[in-house]
Amino acid sequence: MTRSDYFLHVLDQADSTNNYAMGLAYADRAAHGEAYFTDHQLQGKGQRGKQWLAEKGANIALYRDWE
Numbered sequence: 001m002t003r004s005d006y007f008l009h010v011l012d013q014a015d016s017t018n019n020y021a022m023g024l025a026y027a028d029r030a031a032h033g034e035a036y037f038t039d040h041q042l043q044g045k046g047q048r049g050k051q052w053l054a055e056k057g058a059n060i061a062l063y064r065d066w067e
Helices: 018-024
Strands: 007-014 034-039
Touching: 007 018, 018 034
Parallel strands: 007 034
Antiparallel strands: none
């Protein structure tokens, strides 16, 4: 994958960017390499039931799972 294959979508707010992206994938409306960013994540979720909590517009929380 080349750098031009990445697409960043910016949302004002979302319950969870993961839920948002998975909803698009299940609806067959997502493409490989797309990423979702939001200014305010209301119910972010992490691994093993943990939550991502961050003040609106004050933090960047990322998880990278590629080599």
